[in-house]
Amino acid sequence: MKHTIVGVDIAKNVMQIHWVDADSGEIVNKPIKRAAFLEYFSNRAPCLIGMESCGGSQHWARRLIEMGHQVKLMPAKFVKAFVTGNKNDAADARAIWMATQMPSKEVAVKTEAQQAVLALHRMRQQLVKFRTMQINSLRGLLTEYGEVMGTGRAALDRAIAGVLERLSGRLPAILIDTLREQWNGLEALDQQIAQIERRLHAWMKQDEASKAIAAIPGVGLLSATAAAATIGHAKSFRSGREFAAWLGLVPGQTGSGGKVQLLGISKRGDRYLRTLLIHGARSVIFHAKDAGAWLDQLKKRRPINVVVVALANKMARTIWAILAHQRPYQKGYESVRPAPAR
Template sequence: MKLTPVGIDIAKSVFQVHYVDQETGEIVNKPIKRAKFLEYFANRAPCLIGMEACGGSHHWARQLTNMGHEVKLMPAKFVKAFNIRNKNDAADARAIWMAVQQPGKPVAVKTEIQQAMLALHRMRQQLIKFRTMQINNLRGLLMEYGEIMSKGRNKLNKEIPIVLERIAERLPAVLIDTFREQWNGLAKLDEQVAEIERRMREWKKEDKAVKAVSEICGVGLLTATAAVSMMGDPKAFSSGREFAAWVGIVPKQTGSGGKVTLHGISKRGDTYLRTLLIHGARSAIENAKEPSEWVEQMMKRRPKNVVVVALANKMARTIWAVLAHDRPYQKAYVSVKPA
């Protein structure tokens, strides 16, 4: 049975729906209020529904899937190619309707548990961003009074009480008190970050997939929880190579006339997960007591940063293999292709 393609441009209050009625051939492009959205699809025959992977899309995808519809979430860049002329809700819904009928890699629909873990990661990143901004702000303001702080958080904590006492002799007390408040605020941000990480560790103890992935060399708490949550369903990727390409740690290819040129990594996909994998790979290389033979051979013929990215690529493939095949990580495992 061929499913009717439907393009939906989701928004906060009004959703735009575009499809062609198979019985009458009528082109339907109509707005639907959020309260009536699920009711509109509740009694319809199963459809192939396309939506952009954006805020709220995973929630609506889960709801529509429970009704028996097939939902395909697509990256906004993929949909943009089908948007002709002016951009508005009706045109966007039509572009999504066209895009959902094309072959392409959909975004795996995440569960609520996976989204909950990602929410912890996003809040942790926001707190770290606030902390960095506050430190840079303190450094910049103190520099206005001739006080140059050393690099590093530990050195800042040692020097700032002495600096504040020194400049208190010539500056108003209200300013010094404000400096101290801002400095004390860093400790509160540290506590909030530590508390989120503690909750992640508790989560790790209960999540079988996160525990399995954490056994891989170079994969720590943050990388394991982020990889499991962002991947969604591992079966959505046909291989570890496809997952690594989705993360963006494979060479970018350009070519014409049969000649293919490889460049640096594509940097597609989620920057946060790619950063964690690369930092984990760098830590594994620098802190390993006995580096693997593969790493040693690579280090002899390639620059260190290239080896780091190559190891991150290997880690991504291993993560996919552990999750997709539901087997524990084996350090000495050798993949054997069937004859």
């Protein structure tokens, strides 16, 4: 059965919908209040509803799917190409309606549990950012008084006690006390980050997908839980190559006149997961005792950063294979492409 295509521009209070009646050709483009949004679709036959992947889209997608509708979440960058004329809610809803009909890679609709895990990752990432800002702020303030410390948390912890003691005779006590409080506040951030990691570890023990991909060299607690929650349903990707391309771990392209030039990695998709995989790949290259013949040969032919990205790409494809085929990780496993049917 062919579903009616509806474009929805979601917002906090007012949703804009756009669709075309198949029988009369009437163009419908109107706003709907948040309270009446689900009621509007509950009285309709199953539709294909397109939305931008933004704040609140996962919630609305889950609710609409429960009603029997199909939902297509799309990156905002993909929808932007279809906006014509002035930008407003009506134009955005029309652009989403047009983009829904174009072939594109959808953003996976995640369960509430998967979204909860990603929320823990985002909060941990924010706390790490705050901690780094605090460390750099302390180093910068103390540089103004002639005290230069090395980069990093360990160098700060080693030097700051002596620095504050030397400056206590020159600077007001109100500043020294505040600097010491800011330094002690780093420990509170450490505890919050550690607590989130313990909760992620407890969740990974109960999640079979996370435990399976954690066996891959270079995939640890953060990479395993983030990958399992981000990928959603592995079968939504046709292959491991498509998953790696979706993460931006493939070269970008530019060209004209039949000549195509390969650039650096495209950096599309989920930046957080891509960063974790690249850091994991770098850890394998520099610390693994037996990295494997494939990696050893590649290191002889390519620069180290190219090798890191290549290994991260391979790790992404391995993650997809484990989740899609539901098999444990096997070191040295070689996939064999089936012979074409005659």
